[in-house]
Amino acid sequence: MFKKILIANRGEIALRIIRTCKEMGIKTVAVYSTADKDSLPVRFADEAVCIGPAQSALSYLSIPSVIAAAEITNADAIHPGYGFLSENEKFSKVCEEHDIKFIGATPEQIAGMGDKANAKSTMLKAGVPCIPGSKGLLKDLPDAIKTAEKVKYPIILKATAGGGGKGMRVVWKVEDMEAAWDATRAESAAAFGNDGLYMEKFIEEPRHIEIQVAGDQYGNAIHLSERDCSIQRRHQKLVEETPSPFMTDALRKKMGAAAIKATKAVDYEGVGTVEFLVDKHREFYFMEMNTRIQVEHTITEEVTNYDLIKEQIKLAAGEKITGGNLFPTMHAIQCRINAEDPDANFRPSPGKILTYHAPGGHGVRIDTHVYAGYEISPHYDSMISKLIVVAQTREEAIKKMKRALDEYIIEGVKTTIPFHQKLMEDPKFIEGDFNTSFMDTFEY
């Protein structure tokens, strides 16, 4: 096992990793920018080293600085958390070269999964369903019709130069194809000066459901079931839960098997997440694989009773997976509490926290790096806390979350607590009837 782990991150995830290291008896090194010198990770780590100024590019993203910190503190492993250098192929490689164990994917795995086209072809080869579509641009209408037959309706025509919702059109049956083809081409030509079109299967009422996986250095892989992350705003997850209210035993079995195929296809080592889109017919399609710990790993921990950071470290240290797949026995929900003003279009609200009172009691977990007196820096992301609840049923979990949100008092900055309170009262949310476009119509 490692003797000393350097945590190349900040905020709640840095503290999260330090906690597990302490419980494992592993020494920790916190690296920090000048903006973070009063932070809890710096306080609770065994050693702390200042690696640069507030700007991430010159501190948390500076590979030489992080490596230098590891060298002068004799750390034998680096945990990158999420974001920053966690999926950086070069960093993983430099760690290897410096004989420091990178607790994450190998450079090859990161490269393989980081490149979308590459990842898709690997997945297709492994038998993991991907969103079907044309190979590149469509030649002409007959090509479009032929491709649509293979892809199966509904399909969506998209301008290769498109963006912002323009230059795309959903087609439900072959009879409508010609009109759609002509209209989309004309629109694209007018809007972008380029009438090249390609085709994808249209995903009806897509849900973002991801499967947590783990792989060891000996080719073994398991899955730890799903997380539903469909409640998103501008592709930022706001709320996550497990099990997904949309899940069935049969679908979990199929998605779990696909995720394991994906994991084995790249000989994946460590913990990772295979993200899928699931349509209303419960057909699912590979989106991408995250080769790191996720923000929302917490809810999987709550329903499986495993510490995923601990498992991640053990896998990096060369331990073998001995158990089988894990299934949720409870229901967990996480609300991301951001320093944002939900009344002002979620505008970031940095500043000093004046009052801080956290909820507690049975089934309530808080992962946070903030405290009364903490200054939320404008240099980093606005997530200040993860509030996680676990209960026997989804209904109970929602009620518990409401209770916990009511108790949570943060003053001095605006937070998304009122948004979450409203969300927990929403009939659609309570019914579990939502997909990734939920926030388009949700009225805060």
Added chain:
Amino acid sequence: MFKKILIANRGEIALRIIRTCKEMGIKTVAVYSTADKDSLPVRFADEAVCIGPAQSALSYLSIPSVIAAAEITNADAIHPGYGFLSENEKFSKVCEEHDIKFIGATPEQIAGMGDKANAKSTMLKAGVPCIPGSKGLLKDLPDAIKTAEKVKYPIILKATAGGGGKGMRVVWKVEDMEAAWDATRAESAAAFGNDGLYMEKFIEEPRHIEIQVAGDQYGNAIHLSERDCSIQRRHQKLVEETPSPFMTDALRKKMGAAAIKATKAVDYEGVGTVEFLVDKHREFYFMEMNTRIQVEHTITEEVTNYDLIKEQIKLAAGEKITGGNLFPTMHAIQCRINAEDPDANFRPSPGKILTYHAPGGHGVRIDTHVYAGYEISPHYDSMISKLIVVAQTREEAIKKMKRALDEYIIEGVKTTIPFHQKLMEDPKFIEGDFNTSFMDTFEY
């Protein structure tokens, strides 16, 4: 189900009950003394009524005040928490007379279990093992020898007027009886002016192990396994854990069955606890039954995933028990954090909390009513927080507790955190090798 529950208590347990009521959609009334007007239960309840001055006798223990508060707020049930009126036969009766549901035992059950002699004879009749001994005073040496034969050695001779460890003597075999008899009589006559002696079985290396039970109004009863509360100081529990490191499957089965017998013997309704002493040979003896929720119910919640306050309320409302006995699948430990100075013989340390920072993360639960700025009143007990951890194994739970204690910062008053930190490092504790006399020799 009840519409509105009045909580006839204060501090963390009042807050604990409010939390569950909120999650169940039941309105709450907090009653409070003038000393508690800034407390969290007052803040988080739907209604709050001041019932008297700081002295408990004139507020939390005043039956007319509590009943008047229930009447003017139209509460249809009262939850007494622990302590105060929770095991008060008269209060339970007055609630009945006022048509307010007392969430606890009936007057008959409280009376039956409150009187020690009565309880013991009920238990013996039901076949629950009790500590054997003489019926009243021993007549003479032959009587003592005859009784000891039945009780089985080792036995302890005790002065009927004794106390403070004086006037008692352990006898291991019949050969030593005469000398012990003469010596103890002489000592008792000299020390107390009364040489009457009685006899009890001597419990070797006793552990305090209690069984959580639940009974419904239809005669059904289950047990929820044990809690080991052997770490005590002056009969005050300091640390509780489940499962007990001393427990075996066979013993749990036997003790569980005995606890259910005890529960059924009094037609017990609600949640309760049957306390046993367990000697080093794993023989166990009934001590008493607590007809209320316990401070340490939390650890049972963590390993069974049931909310015991919720179950208690449901049972009081007339719901049936449908499931079977519950067994721990995880390991939970609770440290009671008291405002006491462990460096000054655990002297109470009331005052204002200046800084408060609670630990968080996976498997850490805090039940507390305090916050930064809270004034700990000298009028009530010194427990200010319950820190509970849960993990897959006892070893992991101890490490997690250490980590959590290291993170826990309370300034302004002295607390028992440093004591618990030391305890978690103690080799005997870590081995699980302790009994109720542990604190006699533990060097803080």
Added chain:
Amino acid sequence: MNIKEIQDLIKFVAKSGVSEVEIEQKDFKIVIKSDDKKKKFQEQIVVQAAAPVAQIAAPVIATAPVVAETPVATSAAAEQEEDSKYITVKSPMIGTFYRSSTPEKPPFIVVGDTIKLGDAICIIEAMKLFNEIEAEVTGKIVKVLVDDSTPVQYDQPLFLVDPS
């Protein structure tokens, strides 16, 4: 309906929280109105307690009272500052406040009366016990702060007295 059924019904309505129930059968009619005093008290309290946490601007987890006083008491407290020469007589117990010993009788005291130590000034009922409250100050009644038949909390201001 026999008398027992009627009693049960009354009890039920009282607990239910509704303000009025009217039942009419062939040869029977009953109207039950719920106790006004209780409703009023509840509303008062609910209004205070329902103030959402998020709307409180000052640091809330501080020593400031958060629920504590009823609106009556608050306004009394405000006036008290103006009238700091007056003494506030507070309720020594929780219960229901009555100004007279029975509804037919006149109030023990009215504004303008002079009271002296030991004079009966009101009754507070708790658990069907009617506790006569005696004056612990001497002076002239300036104001009665609580309506007749109203629930009062411990320490709630009842009267303003001018001791001069």
Added chain:
Amino acid sequence: MNIKEIQDLIKFVAKSGVSEVEIEQKDFKIVIKSDDKKKKFQEQIVVQAAAPVAQIAAPVIATAPVVAETPVATSAAAEQEEDSKYITVKSPMIGTFYRSSTPEKPPFIVVGDTIKLGDAICIIEAMKLFNEIEAEVTGKIVKVLVDDSTPVQYDQPLFLVDPS
């Protein structure tokens, strides 16, 4: 032992944290001493970080720096107050501080030297890259605050300069 084995052994000792290993075989002896600079830095940091939470009297979750500066930097800061007319040159990066370009060469600067903008004043090594650090002030070197071959953090004071 072949060269590969020796290299591995050296690496192993370096990581192990022990300060010295001596191995003597029939016709072979090796002594490996671990890097002093690393050990020293570690000890410094450990001393600071190991101060138990419970011993800190002032409110700790406040804005005061909790680990931050090394003892060197702290004493420098203290002196700096006395010598407030001096400018502190801080490290622009984390790494290992060298006063000269190679061990054989003399230091870039010594106390008493006058430096001007752009003069090389030291080298900081990170990831085998030797970064020559240039002066951003003009003045006379009053004090060198860090020993040669010592690890430095970002923003750690290196020199005191008298600009007058």
